Amino acid sequence: MRRADRRPVAGAQGRRGPSRRGLLRITFSWLLWLGFAALGAVAGLWAAATARFLFPNALKEPPQRFKVGFPADYPPAHVESRFKDEHGVWVVHGTYRGQAQIYALSSVCTHLGCITIWQEEQKRFKCPCHGSAFYMDGINYEGPAPRPLERYAIRIADDGQLEVDKSRTYQEELGQWHDPDSYVPT
Ligand code: FES
Incomplete structure (x- = not known):
């Protein structure tokens, strides 16, 4: 076989999909976003619990x-x-x-x-x-x-x-x- 036949065909690597490094980057981004979302949810729950503590059943309590x-x-x-x-x-x-x-x-x-x-x-x-x-x-x-x-x-x-x-x-x-x-x- 001649040397020229063993050269990679132009563009073949691009068709194999993202590289391992690319996959790691995408996974890391998703984990980061998930972390932020979880943090936001916890902060929201904490704020709701605080509001409930400060204003306990203000609208539900029967009158004195x-x-x-x-x-x-x-x-x-x-x-x-x-x-x-x-x-x-x-x-x-x-x-x-x-x-x-x-x-x-x-x-x-x-x-x-x-x-x-x-x-x-x-x-x-x-x-x-x-x-x-x-x-x-x-x-x-x-x-x-x-x-x-x-x-x-x-x-x-x-x-x-x-x-x-x-x-x-x-x-x-x-x-x-x-x-x-x-x-x-x-
Ligand atoms: S709560 Fe104990 S006897 Fe009423």
Whole structure:
């Protein structure tokens, strides 16, 4: 065979596709872009988590003040459960130290914060977590709860309805249930 026949044909290398170095460069570029994309995603998630921490459920939280109907809607010895799920409140027409009152009790157990349930037959609030029990007036008498349920402020609004204000709480063990803002006499 003559020497001239063994020479590479012009352009043959170009048709074999990218060189190994070219492939490495492309792979590296893709990895770089993937890295930037992942970094961006993490930064976005972090920003969203920070915003949620700074403005927690600002639009979803139920209002602190809300109307619960007229005093006449509450017969004596009645516990109203309608406001428990949305507001975490029992509205009760009961007695405290012999005085008939309407008051708003927190549904949160004073042991470790579980949500109490009302047991109509036993006329008591019961905590399903560790068994604490509270009389209708909110005083604890059984289980590990160290103190009574808390009261929220309640008053008669201008339209004659009862209005609960969860921004103010009253604790029996501190003598705060004597505060006239913690009940409506009946
Ligand atoms: S949280 Fe209610 S008894 Fe423990």
